[in-house]
Amino acid sequence: MRLLYFAWLRERLGRAEEEIALPSSVRTVGELMAWLGKREVPGGALFGESGVIRAAVNQELAGPETRLSEGDEVAFFPPMTGG
Amino acid sequence: MRERVVVRIGTVDFDPGAEFRLLCERTGGAGGIGSFVGIVRGEAGGRAITAMTLEHYPAMTERAVRAIAEEAQRRWGLLGVTVVHRVGRLVPGEQIVLVMAAAAHRAPALAATSFLIDWLKTKAPFWKKEHFADGTAAWVAAEAADEAAAARWR
Numbered sequence: 001m002r003l004l005y006f007a008w009l010r011e012r013l014g015r016a017e018e019e020i021a022l023p024s025s026v027r028t029v030g031e032l033m034a035w036l037g038k039r040e041v042p043g044g045a046l047f048g049e050s051g052v053i054r055a056a057v058n059q060e061l062a063g064p065e066t067r068l069s070e071g072d073e074v075a076f077f078p079p080m081t082g083g
Numbered sequence: 084m085r086e087r088v089v090v091r092i093g094t095v096d097f098d099p100g101a102e103f104r105l106l107c108e109r110t111g112g113a114g115g116i117g118s119f120v121g122i123v124r125g126e127a128g129g130r131a132i133t134a135m136t137l138e139h140y141p142a143m144t145e146r147a148v149r150a151i152a153e154e155a156q157r158r159w160g161l162l163g164v165t166v167v168h169r170v171g172r173l174v175p176g177e178q179i180v181l182v183m184a185a186a187a188h189r190a191p192a193l194a195a196t197s198f199l200i201d202w203l204k205t206k207a208p209f210w211k212k213e214h215f216a217d218g219t220a221a222w223v224a225a226e227a228a229d230e231a232a233a234a235r236w237r
Contacts, residue, residue: 007210008222059143079225082209083200
């Protein structure tokens with residue numbers, strides 16, 4: 001699974017993207033965030049802070065209940081500030 | 084075939100007058116066109132800004148912006164919508180975003196213009212970073228007021 005990061009989340013994690021093997025226990029966006037939050041990487045704890053990080057699955061905005069499949073592109077980012 | 088919705092994302096500047104004339108040509112019979120142009124401010128919280136960087140999610144941006152424009156078109160029965168949003172590095176005074184909504188009457192044109200900019204601020208994958216005169220930079224925080232402005236259109 002391809003993960004993408006944007007804005008300050010990208011800076012805090014020190015990378016714009018990565019490939020992961022989706023653990024079989026992870027079926028939703030919320031479960032993926034919980035799993036990512038437990039990794040001991042710089043900025044990893046940000047995933048555990050509820051409400052801070054937004055997600056998109058295959059370029060569509062997604063919620064914690066959104067289901068995941070192995071080939072998905074999942075993006076994480078702060079609240080958007082366009083316009 | 085006249086396109087109802089025109090969306091453009093890119094680094095290049097735009098000419099609001101030229102976009103206005105193009106929208107007029109696409110929407111013969113419109114009774115009014117509402118428009119908004121966003122411009123980079125020279126200060127934030129009392130600090131001078133030297134530049135702003137707009138990051139986006141290239142694979143998603145155009146689709147997300149088009150979905151917002153099509154939502155506006157449906158809700159207000161617009162005759163035409165144009166959205167141009169810039170990305171990359173911009174300096175104070177530069178144009179960031181243009182939205183225009185053409186309708187039969189002023190009320191839907193003005194309401195749709197407000198809706199478009201409110202939703203672009205909170206539902207399209209753009210992130211602003213401000214660069215200050217002292218060399219520091221900070222990501223713009225999402226404002227509760229912007230969320231509230233977007234929420235009133237639900």
